[in-house]
Amino acid sequence: MPTIYDNITTPFLENDHCNGLRDALKLAIRGDFCVGYFNLRGWRSIDDVVDSWPSEGKPPCRLLIGMSVSPDEELRNLLASGTDQTRLDNATVVKLKNRMAAEFRRQLTLGAPTDADESGLRRLARQLRGGKLQVKLFLKHQLHAKLYLAHRNDTINPTIAYLGSSNLTFAGLRKQGELNVDVLDKDAAAKLTQWFEDRWKENWCLDITQELIAIIEESWAGDRLIPPHHIYLKIAWHLSRDARDGIKEFRLPSDVGADLQAFQIKAVQLACRHLNKRGGVLVGDVVGLGKTRIASAIARVMGDDHMLETLILCPKNLKKMWEDYAHRFQFRAHRIVSHSEVLRDLNDQFPRYRLVIIDESHNFRNREGRTYQAIRAYVEKNDSKVVLLTATPYNKTYLDLSSQLRLFLPEQQDIGIRPENLLREMGEAQFSLKHPNTPPASLAAFECSEHSDDWREIMRLFMVRRTRSFIIRNYAEQDDRTSPPRFFITLQDGTRAYFPVRHPKSVKFRSDADDPADPCARLFRDATVSIINGLELPRYGLALYLKKTLPTDLPPGTAKLTDDLTRAGKRLKGFCRTNLFKRLESSAAAFQLSVHRHVLRNYLFLHALENKLLIPIGQQGAELLDTRFADSGDGELDLDEEQLDLPAIGTWDESHFRAAAADLYQLIASTKSKAFRWLSPAVFKPSLAADLRNDSAALCGILKETTAINASNDYKLQALIQLTRNDHPERKFLLFTQFADTALYLKEQLDAALVPGVDCVTGQSENPAAHAWRFSPESNGKLKDYPHTKQTRVLIATDVLSEGQNLQDSFCVINYDLPWALIRLVQRAGRVDRIGQKAEDIFCYSFLPAEGVERIIGLRRRLTQRLRENEEVVGSDESFFEQQASTDEEGLRNLYDEQNGILDEPEDDEVDLTSEAYEIWSQATKNDPALRKTIEALPDVVYSTKLHTPDPEHVQLTPPGVLSYIRTQQESDALLWFDESGKLVTESPVRVLRAAACAPETPALPRQPGHHELVKKAVETVQEERTHQAQSGRLGPRRGARYRTYELLQDYLRHRQGDLFLTDSLRAAVQAIYDHPLTTEAVDKLNRQLRTDISLDALAEMVTNLHRDDRLVVVNLHDASLKEPRILCSLGLACGNTTVLNTHASS
Secondary structure, three states: OOOEEEEOOOOOOOOOOOOOOOHHHHHHOOEEEEEEOHHHHHHHHOHHHOOOOOOOOOOOOEEEEEEEOOHHHHHHHHOOOOOOOOOOOOHHHHHHHHHHHHHHHOOOOOOOOOOOHHHHHHHHHHHHHHHEEEEEEEOOOOOOOOOEEEEOOOOOOEHHHHHHHHOEEEEHHOOOOEEEEEEOHHHHHHHHHHHHHHHHHHOOOEEEEHHHHHHHHHHHOOOOOOOOOHHHHHHHHHHHHHHHHHHHHHOHHHHHHHOOOOHHHHHHHHHHHHHHHOEEEEEEOOOOOOOHHHHHHHHHHEEEEEEEEEEEEHHHHHHHHHHHHHHOOOOEEEEEEHHHHHHHHOOOOOOOOOOOEOOOOOOOOOOOHHHHHHHHHHHHHOEEEEEEEEOOOOOOHHHHHHHHHHHOOOOOOOOOOOHHHHHHHHHHHHHHHOOOOOOOOOOHHOOOOOHHHHHHHHHHHHEOOOHHHHHHHHHEEEOOOOOOEEEEOOOOOOOEEEEEEEEEEEEOOOOOOOOOOOOOHHHHHHHHHHHHOOOOHHHHHHHHHHHOOOOOOOOHHHHHHHHHHHHHHHHHHHHHHHHHHHHHHHHHHHHHHHHHHHHHHHHHHHHHHHHOOOEEEOOOOOHHOOOOOOOOOOOOOOOOOHOOOOOEEEEEEEHHHHHHHHHHHHHHHHHOHHHHHEHHHHEEEHHHHHHHHHOOOHHHHHHOOOOOOHHHHHHHHHHHHHHHHHHHHOEEEEEEEEHHHHHHHHHHHHHHOOOOOEEEEOOOHHHHHHHHHHHHOOOOOOOOOHHHOOOOOOEEEEEEHHHOOOOOOOOOOEOOOOOOOOOOHHHHHHHOOOOOOOOOOOEEEEEEEEOOHHHHHHHHHHHHHEEEHHHOOOOOOOOOHHHHHHHHHHHHHHOOOOOOOOOOOOOOOOOHHHHHHHHHHHHOOOOHHHHHHHHHHHHOEEEEEEEEEOOOHHHHOOOEEEEEEEEOOOOEEEEEEEOOOOOEEOOOHHHHHHOOOOOOOOOOOOOOEEEEEEEEHHHHHHHHHOOOHHOOOOOOOOOOOHHHHHHHHHHHHOOOOOOOOOOOOHHHHHHHHHHHOOOOHHHHHHHHHHHHOOOHHHHHHHHHHHHOOOEOOOHHHHHOOOOOOEEEEEEEEEEOOOOOOOOOOOO
């Protein structure tokens, strides 16, 4: 009686109570197998038996594989009419053979590798090479037969046959339900043998033994050791996918490409890829690398390729510059709106622009601001793609970055990555409890994280950022003719643009406080600082003077005004106090004017208080006193004193100030009342007036000791004239000062001293771009408009000019005054140290007293001590006094001594990962096409091992272990580093890439024990994370079609309970929306209808119909999303005395 093997009650391969396939094969001397499907890993179930069979000149085992197809393809072939499905030609045979080879290769990339699989596959390859096994592919027609013939030295029963359904796979031999039977009848077995021989000898039965050998040897299971450098490059190749795809997808017009450097072209292509894929990009290259050019090229490419019109939002002083770029790069329809015009212009009637460029986007960090909200609403309404431009993506916190991304990225949208460091630290359950409405794969989740590695992941998806050092490493050439060698790039006209060396130069001027002929020095003394320190500055702390109980008969809105005052607080006082001293350092003229204005404003308040008039309250924002944003006035009151008959400098009489204050009050009350908020004097204590009088008297006391500044006695000014007119009359100078008063004073005095070609630009200048073009026409393409005779030679500018302008026709920067944070000096030097600078050296002149800097340091210390005592917290420009005072004091001394390196850019390695990976790949393969092909051909799951030395300062952060690169079904990348004990070290792609870095000659080591287990652990970790992600935030972002449709229809169902006409089909459709993702078609249709305010009845009908036609949801996508990810590669990090095998020959 035959035995039935079903893998349920009777296992087919081997069992205890009857002979299975293995038992029969152990008694055989050779075997013939015919299967429809062959799993290479499944061969290890019988390979030891085959090894024992004698060869005797021919393979003892023959394997015939049928060319199986999917059921759908089989049905299509069956129903096809008018074609002969059995006809074969050589081209078809090659195609079928390649398809089967691809299927075998794919087999080896599925699942995590194991030691048993690896050794089994290597044994299979050895048997194929050694002639133990021959494999053929049957192509004449579909062959589904499953036949196993065990030939024995037995004259009575020479062959045992097994016929049934089991393929040569693990599942077919051991696990899944099958139906097989043994054929012991001699005649039947002989006929089956003959049937096999006939198929084996068919013309279209092709030997694929050598192909299988190559497939195994080229896979992760091959005997050869892969060089670690190849794995490193494979990681870089995959990580640079967006950059490589962008290069293929986006070709720049020839006229645009001719105006850009190679590194700028790569940025354009990568940014366009991000725009198309994710709807927005932040171009965050450091200062001087041409972000405006890059954005202009993006606008041109997106206009040409996708017909996108461009809206540019920029600071007011850059509008003219953007008009010039729009003309030069031939933008499609465009419009330029300044940041200050957004609230007025971006209304419901404003036309739709599908590309929005936001220049200096770091100005939009406050989500509560009206301008911010207007931009975000416009982008959302018009579904615009957004390009953000900034050299400082974040200032104090990463929330600065996320606020900018929120301009185009809904905070709850699934972005495919999660803040893994945060989730690992908190635990996913705790995160869900603490943030129940925050999907973990969303920007909102990242905003909960303070881990830099988490934010680098965000940057990888949405940012293009390169640094100068990155450009030098990857794009610059080295000029060995110079000593030391210098780096340069070649411009379009063939000239060399060097990365110049910055040389600090100190301009020392006479300063003697005891010299009556030196009024500047007399002001700059201890007594002045004592007076400044003693000021109460009541106008900057009005909340301190509010009565505890306010009168009941106050005008409407008073309560809100007083609440606003309490928020201004001591920070304003800190700014005012430091600004007064900064002006004193800048120039005596600026200080006198500032004190003059301050006293006048005090008397303006006194006039209102003493006459019981409403008090004009200006803006209370500290940024109005921050010299990064403002260069004139003292911030809180925008007054037109020039319209008044004010007392001249030196006539500091109280009666003059009182008369001028009364006139000023009448002027603003009659012509500018809407510019201010007006507060009743009844809310303030009498001490407000007293402190205003005392401060005014103290400040007038300073000014009474000095007279109007005489230029001949202004030794700092005379040193400037000497430098610009006499020492270097041929050079162009870019002079920076923090204050418009100083700038205007210097312009007047240099003109009077007959210094040729002097110009001045401040925050009040109508067209700063025109001033920049006149000063630097060559770098702005304006030489035709500004020949040499019309050019500016000395451009005096405040720091508000620092954004966006090309000024590199000059190589000399003058710091007439010194910002208290010396990083600002570095930024000033960056205005001329830009791509296109042809000089090899940049000279930065800083004005310092000849006596040294110790007096400046001492006076600054006294002032900042007062700030600390009063808790008058100053802004970021001054924050170094809390943390870096000693560092910047040393910096002042180094400036005085002209020490090289003091003005160099701080080291910044924050490059976006895609650009970094692309350059690693490009630099390694650009001159080695063979290496490029080798890396691209490396299969999934491939691995290597290299010697690893942990960082001695961070041993726990850099342990030996395994780096694994996993890609999910959703095409998201995951790079994981596990140590030898199975503990997750990091999921930071940046850290993994840098840990994998190695030189081409790095030797490969044997695989370490536990390597495959750690790779499997990485796969399980990714699967677990994706499972959790799929289960959380199920309906997606709140503004998404799925979420909105579900909520609307749920509400619709609740309000129509008991309705006879409400069908179960609608309820089923709504449940399907909750359980499964929408199809692309459904998303498009629902979004269109939701934008048109579709009625709920119509929405219900449309959803029901889509569900009936199986076009609403993708039922199997939820399961597919949890399928096993792809293992792209892994790299072992081995420590200790591991034997190094030199494998270059074999690799």
